[in-house]
Amino acid sequence: MEGRQKLFSILLLIGIVAVLLLAFNLWSSNKELKNKNEKLSHTIEGMKLAMSEEDELFTKTETFLHDSMQGKAMNHFTKRYQQESQEMIDAGEFNDGSISEMKEIEVFNISVRKQDEDMRVYAIYKVTLTGIEGEFVKPGDQSVLFLMSTIEWVKENGEYKVDNHTLEPLSSAEEVVKKITS
Numbered sequence: 001m002e003g004r005q006k007l008f009s010i011l012l013l014i015g016i017v018a019v020l021l022l023a024f025n026l027w028s029s030n031k032e033l034k035n036k037n038e039k040l041s042h043t044i045e046g047m048k049l050a051m052s053e054e055d056e057l058f059t060k061t062e063t064f065l066h067d068s069m070q071g072k073a074m075n076h077f078t079k080r081y082q083q084e085s086q087e088m089i090d091a092g093e094f095n096d097g098s099i100s101e102m103k104e105i106e107v108f109n110i111s112v113r114k115q116d117e118d119m120r121v122y123a124i125y126k127v128t129l130t131g132i133e134g135e136f137v138k139p140g141d142q143s144v145l146f147l148m149s150t151i152e153w154v155k156e157n158g159e160y161k162v163d164n165h166t167l168e169p170l171s172s173a174e175e176v177v178k179k180i181t182s
Contacts, residue, residue: 050114053119054112056160057112057119057153057160058110058112058121060076060153060160061110061112061121061123061151061153062107062110063076064076064151064162065107065123065149068149068165069105069127073162074086076161076162077161077162077163078154078161078162078163080163081161081162081163081164081165103130104127104128105126105127105128107123107124107125108124108125108126109122109123109124110122110123111123115152117155118153118154118163119152119154119160120150120151120152121150121152121153122148122150122151123148123149124147124148124170125146125147125149126144126145126146126147127144127145127147128143128144129143129144145169146169146170147168147169147170148167148168148170149166149167149168150164150165150166151164152165
């Protein structure tokens with residue numbers, strides 16, 4: 001009988017140790033899983049913030065492009081860039097006296113890229129112009145330009161503002177038509 005009690009005590013001790021080991025493993029795994037979930041939650045929050053910033057910049061870029069083609073771009077500039085642009089305008093670097101107004105703008109692509117603290121946006125779009133002072137030399141003419149803008153957005157007073165804008169003509173519609181017809 002005494003042998004049975006010893007065997008029972010040993011089996012009970014082994015069972016208790018096994019249950020304790022299992023409980024410790026479950027506790028350790030649960031703690032590890034909570035840490036991973038917390039890290040994942042922070043990552044998701046960061047991604048949501050980045051996506052909301054990208055969405056905001058996408059919308060701001062569309063508005064900026066429309067306003068740029070209508071001569072209202074300065075409203076979107078940082079104070080530094082406004083001053084720099086105004087100095088160039090005052091020096092006569094942008095004015096040749098001929099003004100062609102925008103009739104229509106069609107945005108094909110806007111791509112937002114994070115650059116350190118700033119955001120850089122690339123936009124490809126088509127602009128239809130009305131001609132010099134609203135008139136073309138030949139009736140029915142329509143000047144169409146395909147443009148690419150590189151826009152650097154920075155936060156100024158908590159709001160994204162344009163700190164640099166590079167505009168490149170990709171091709172004019174006349175060039176495209178000539179290439180197609182020849």
